[in-house]
Amino acid sequence: MSDPTAEPLPTLTPPAELPLLRRLFARLLGRGLSGLQAQHRESFTLGHASGQQQGHALGEEVGFERGHAEGLQAGRQVLVIRDSRAQTPAVPGQDLNLFDDWRLPLSAELKKRFKADVAQRLPATAQPSAAQWKLIFSDTPSTCVVAGAGAGKSTSLVLRLLLLHRYLGFELDAMTVVTFTRESRKDFIQRLLQVFGLWQLALTPVQARELVRTFHSRILPMVRSLPGLSQLQAFETLGGELPAGREQEAESNPFDLRLNDAQRQQLNQCYSDLLKANPRFAELVGELRRQALQLKPVDPDHPEVQKRAQVTQLAAQRDEELCDVIEDLWFAAGAWPVAGIEPCRETVEIRGSCFHVHGRLAGLDAWVMLGFDPRESAQYQRPGAKLTVRAEWAVKRTLFQAYCDKPLIWLDNYAAAQRLAAALAGDAVAGPGFEYKVKGELAAVPLLDAFMAASSFIENLGLEVGNAVAQMTFPPGDPDALFFEALALYAQALEGHLLAQSPPVMTYNRMFALFGETNAENLQLLPDPLLRPLAHLLIDEFQDVSPQIVSWLRASLAEIRRRGPQLHLGRTAQHASLMCVGDDWQSIYGWRGSSPSFFMAFTKTFLSPSHTRVMLTDNYRSQQHVIDAAEHLVKGTPAIAGKKASASGLAAGLEQVPVKVLDRDDVALAQTLKAHYDRGETVMLLFRKTSDKALISEHLCDVIAAEAAQPANQRRLRQLTYHSAKGLQADAVFMLGDCQYQTSSPYKNQVYRLAGLGRAGDAMPFDAAQKDEVQRLAYVAVTRAVSHCYWYVERPTVDAHRLPRASSLVDGRQPFFEDLRGQ
Template sequence: MTSILARYRQQLTKTLTDWFPRTSLYLKGPETPPTGQPQKKTRQRKAPVAAATTVERLQGAQEQTTPSPAAIYSSDFRAKRAQEQRMRTRVEQAVAAGVIQAPSPEQWKMILAKAPATRIFAGAGSGKTTTLVLRVVFLLYYLEIPQERLTVISFTKASCEELRRQLQRVLAFWEQPLTDEAARELVRTFHSALAQLARKELGVTQWFEQLSGQPAQGDEPENGLLAGATLNDDQRGLLLEAYADCYRQEPGFRRRVHLLLGLEPPTEEIEPSPDLLQPFVLIGERQPSPLPELFYGQACFAEALGIRVGSLKSAQLECSTRDRIFLEAMQQFWRQFGKLLKERRLITFNSAFAILTDRLQKKPSRALIGRLEPFTHLLIDEFQDISPQIALWLQQVQRRLAEEKAGPSLMAIGDDWQSIYGWRGSSPELFIHFDRWFPGSTPSQVLMLGTNYRSSPPIVADGERLLAKVRQKQDKRTQAAREATPEGHGVRVTTRFDLNRQLPLLLAEIEAQRRYASEREKLERCAVMIMSRGNAALKTLNSQLERQPGIRTCTIHRAKGLQAEVAIVLDDGQPLQPHPLRNALYAASGHFQQSYDEACADEALRLSYVAVTRGVSRVLWFTRQAQVAGL
């Protein structure tokens, strides 16, 4: 009887998914939250579920509608009306003193939120940083949450430093001065927060990602490789050493490497030769690279998805024979690399996340539980950029705190429309399906910061038009706070543009836009920002562009959070080429509705959106193509 009902339910769900995708969500019911190990069942590659059109439908339909037995969050913050009124009064005084801008009604909802688990969909230019600072003030000063039980997390050292500066300035007005040391404890990157915990729990002092001949800088490690930095000589040297050791010691590794590189079968001579470092073409990668660097890159990607590289069953993955041989060789290399790191008393950030997640999931010591106190109340910025590995760690941290009756809370602030780090394992699906990862006795509260205070209405409209074909997204609309001006405009596209041949034309355009920006009534700190996906076009431009105040060049990824009067984009807006191996790893993780290639196609459109929404009053786009995708 049970099997008949199951088949009927499955058939009904499939029919509703095909014809009424939103309705089908109601049939899913409570889901088992993801755990530290990838799911073994095959991922069902169904069409992505359409997003709800309102916050209420998102809470009622998309997430579980009954309490989860594994609920982490339960009790709301006990904020009294008098506390809220005192906060509002003091904010009015801060506005009058010119310390902050007056919060909007939607920003006040974030500042005074009572739910223990809250998602804030904060669009481009929505003023989320100031709102986040005021949220911290409310928690510390009015709800009297001890500072040692609160942590604010952002992704980069630069964004953390900006948050600290604003917090110190605002708290000074509240006559609650925050020292530099206290600000560093309060606001951290994920990796500095992890490093603090790993130092005490694992005795870690050195990270592979920070390995260099230079002395360590400060007490705040950052994984520069996540920001697109290349391996340095010391890191590359350690990879080569592990590669050579594995080649000498593992006959199976030698055989697989020779197959991959198209070399004759290995002989009795087991010393590595220069041929073993010839560039290897891995389908989907931007350029050929030596095998040890490719092994490292793909293993890191797998670990970011929450996969234990040593546990991968290559025979069960949907991939080519060539990719399967690559994976098997990668696993052997990764074991040898791990041994070498242990000998050198080094560790990777990925390994530390995995070890601590496992310890928390099994039977953590009282000492480890005590060290979780700073993570009792978490405010995480740019939540759309976290990876499954980080989400699994966060889940275990807050679950243990819940079991200790500490009353944990999590406010996740982000914008799925600006999720642009899929190549390093992040996905907006974690933010969109937040309650599956961080379940509560009731669904998380969902708030929207939908007013764009940066860009003009034409730019906001063109930005949203770029996202029309994105499949995994939260359905929302943004409203421009600025008024359109006759001199401004949305995205103007120059097609079939050849940078090498038409560089003088571009330089003249940049100068014209600089003059336009200098004549504006309100001058932006940056007059003209020129962005590209990669560095090649920027290097060509910088070689001819005279250094002038107010002109900045950067990749689109590094432009996030910045703005300029005029944004100039040099890009084709195209997705990366298909990557079969990463498609297989995506499926093996069991965490995603999309394939990796589908996710990359969405991400290309989101990257274009990020570029466009850097502009205040004008956007110019130069492409080699006949058109820009989405425009």
């Protein structure tokens, strides 16, 4: 590099441009210097720089030409690698599938052979349709079968079992068929034995009962395998125990809320112990008792109140005589006086007139009134009175409800007084002694019954009672806040009380929770033989499944996959599979915590590498007008898309008679029913209220007597509720009563949201679900009919007009309805 501070070099003239003499002199001087080996510094520097510049330019030109040629050739032999990988750590994803990626080994030859055998052994009317064959031959780990009413799903499921066992060699103890009710299980076992017998398969009734199960009978042995619980009893089966060794055959109806004496004894004992041990619980129960026993106010402006208010003065004049008569009736029944209630005749002013009470309850600082027990004759009168005692009592009750601002306990019947007396005497083993009505429920029930119903609903949604209650809110002064605080204390105490029994006791809800997704580690404690039967599951009526059951199923399937091939070592049945059959239009148990959402979103509920969906739209039961009328009633509900049933098989040839909708007339109903019965048809009478059964029976004495004389298998009349008729059928169906959602449940709306059910942003998701269920219940009832369906409905009251009613969806302009109301 040149030095910028150095002096600049002089400019020299080339020798050829010098004059002759100077050129000769320069040549001689140059030779002399060369001879002397001396250097002329300025000439050297200047020459070197110039030569370097010329040499660099020449070298660059030659070097480029040669280097370009050689570099191009070398570049063809050299791979330039650039690293473009991300610098973040590589983390594997999670496989959340519940099943391995496998297929059922169904070859074309095997399918052909099985079809030929079915054609040979089953009658022509029982041959599967194309859609049913798709169900039978599904080879994916998970299968969802949408089967409408009368779709012939039971025979298809039996053939599926036959295929797995007889043709693929799957062991029976690797499979389970799940049904929901006692009747459906019984029917399926009978059909299973019949079909397997046609293939000369020696399936005993015991083996069939082991194969066809309820969820409850599968969970019980799981819990009994845990340390210290080998003799565990289910709370739901207390009082109806089977002999030793047959406990697993116990069939608990998941939709039956009735409690027997053995169960009540445990509930009452727990209540007694908790009342003594927990002051806060005792305080809550005392306040709930006061709230429950007090006479509920009514609006003074109500038309019925206004009508009775006009006779206030007359009622006051006869009130003391009325009190005497009421007390005489109570005394004669041995129900008065009541221990803990001080008899007195204090006066209360109502609209300027004086009325009398019967006593005072010091503990609650409230007056006590005695009612007219419904067991007494409704025609009973005071001497010389124009009204019955019952009517006089009803007037007084209404006046007190509308115009009395003092705490008042009205004992409606003798039994209520006895329960109150027992509670006041400290006999807590007899129970709390009063009834309570949770907002949204249709009627008041004994407090512990209300506790059990609420806790069961919460647990069916997959929630823990205490956690759910802690997240619930109520308006200031709402007694339901006290109820649920007491419920949380009682639910925890009951669990401990039941486990402390000998042998220990546990509710089915608690059993499922022990092996649900929140306690999945417990499944790792189970021996292989308890998990194997769940490897290949076929579940019927899946639309009625609860969130709690879904959680248990998912946890069990995940554990089966986690154990891998070791679980199936030495067996033909490998991996796991799930086939669920249902109809979201027939989901009618939402009031117990069931939801069709899991069936409607099946692929999200049970993640699988591959999935099959089957639509069974052929209806082999009902004529087309019955099908169309039923589907019209549910067309506004959220449903699986693509459902439209068609009458098939023998049903396709039936006469198309419209569904008749009429005003309620018990006499006319009985006459029409008798006409169908006399023609030799099967008849089904469905009612919404149990009380209607007794009322209509008065007009069906002849038919009922004729039925009683027949063997059970030859009877042609069934009287059932709308709910209990599901799965059954009759030539002629008579529906008595509308399907109506009559209330709103604040607490169920809250826990529904906590469970993640309902539409996003819906403040009342349970109410919305129940409005849809009203329509689905009518669909279930109508589709029980083969040929004829009659629907008798009451005319709605003024208040009922605003409530959802299924009959309001009837369209008389449609050919499948004949609306005769108002005629």
